[in-house]
Amino acid sequence: MLKAKVILVSLGIALAIPQAMAGSTPEEDRKEAVEYFKQMFPDVPFEEFVNGQYALNEDRRKQWESMQDFPPYEFAVAEGQEMFETPFANGKTYASCFENDGIGIRQNYPYFDTKKNEVITLELAINRCREANGEKPLRWKKGAIASISAYMASTSEGKPIDIKVPDNPDAMAAYQDGKEFYYSRRGQLNFSCASCHVQNPGKWIRADFLSPALGQPANFPVHRSKWGELGTLHRRFAGCNNNVRADPLPAQSEEYRNLEYFLTYMSNGLPVTGPATRP
Amino acid sequence: MKKPLLTIAISLALSAPLAVQAGEKEDFEELYAKAQSTHKDAGTFQWTVTGDRLKAAKSAADNGEHKKAKTMANEALKLAEESVAQRKKQQEAWRMVAIGN
Numbered sequence: 001m002l003k004a005k006v007i008l009v010s011l012g013i014a015l016a017i018p019q020a021m022a023g024s025t026p027e028e029d030r031k032e033a034v035e036y037f038k039q040m041f042p043d044v045p046f047e048e049f050v051n052g053q054y055a056l057n058e059d060r061r062k063q064w065e066s067m068q069d070f071p072p073y074e075f076a077v078a079e080g081q082e083m084f085e086t087p088f089a090n091g092k093t094y095a096s097c098f099e100n101d102g103i104g105i106r107q108n109y110p111y112f113d114t115k116k117n118e119v120i121t122l123e124l125a126i127n128r129c130r131e132a133n134g135e136k137p138l139r140w141k142k143g144a145i146a147s148i149s150a151y152m153a154s155t156s157e158g159k160p161i162d163i164k165v166p167d168n169p170d171a172m173a174a175y176q177d178g179k180e181f182y183y184s185r186r187g188q189l190n191f192s193c194a195s196c197h198v199q200n201p202g203k204w205i206r207a208d209f210l211s212p213a214l215g216q217p218a219n220f221p222v223h224r225s226k227w228g229e230l231g232t233l234h235r236r237f238a239g240c241n242n243n244v245r246a247d248p249l250p251a252q253s254e255e256y257r258n259l260e261y262f263l264t265y266m267s268n269g270l271p272v273t274g275p276a277t278r279p
Numbered sequence: 280m281k282k283p284l285l286t287i288a289i290s291l292a293l294s295a296p297l298a299v300q301a302g303e304k305e306d307f308e309e310l311y312a313k314a315q316s317t318h319k320d321a322g323t324f325q326w327t328v329t330g331d332r333l334k335a336a337k338s339a340a341d342n343g344e345h346k347k348a349k350t351m352a353n354e355a356l357k358l359a360e361e362s363v364a365q366r367k368k369q370q371e372a373w374r375m376v377a378i379g380n
Binding site: 024028032033036179180181182183185186187188190192198199242245246247249255 | 323324325326327328330358361362365369372373374376377378379380
């Protein structure tokens, strides 16, 4: 009797530990997350999740829709296109650095570069392209880089996000690292990204209405009325960290790139909608 | 006779506060260094409020406000210790709440 119990207990341990250690695959995570948000918001169609808070709040949505006739980012997108098409001093353009000349590729970013062993975001690729062509890199969070990124995103409008985690231990580690960042509590207020965007979407936090994790990166770069201009995803990460009194990490740091990798993977299948507007 | 006495008196009068000041300065520097290294140990879990206290401590010290400098450094150290504890705890705790383990 006692022996049987001991065997059962040790069996339980033997079974439980390898499972926990192995963790789930990115695709299992994603499916489970989609299921989670579907159950939380049964009336919201899958594709609507790219609209963040507007998918969940009727009043906010009305205000937002009334803005769509003259989107405030239009000028920046035109400027971004002009910069994108203007040759560098060496005569080459951004197109030379990207697949399909950089048109309609936003949905594949970020990707894991198995040669360089790191996550490449679109903004990183833009600046690497400049440097490879003898130009100075742009500042990361706003301004020219946001405009170029916005133009590139606009050429991918409606294409389903298609992030891949290749069968490679380093790629898997980058994904896991981003996932760990997302679920780890930080800052004096002791919140994780998930505390707000997984556990509490659809609720108010002071004057803000919380969006779900699902779909979040699809609308970047984003024009926020608070900023009065376009900003990149990493600018938003920094703001969200700061709000819980956690020191933000540098834009395009390995941590933020891995975070973007994880977060964007979760949105696979959702359409690119950037640039967009937010409060 | 008068002069040596006076010298002693003056040097006594001067040295006492100086000694206290030197002690306070050392105390502060030790505390500040500890707060700084603990803050660093928090890695990617640093708190903004710790950095704010460290800055306040430094500028108080630069202005000769030793008491305030020590108070700020002390607060910075406490906050930094909490952030290190958070980092350690989260190494495992995040798994409990993650979708898909």
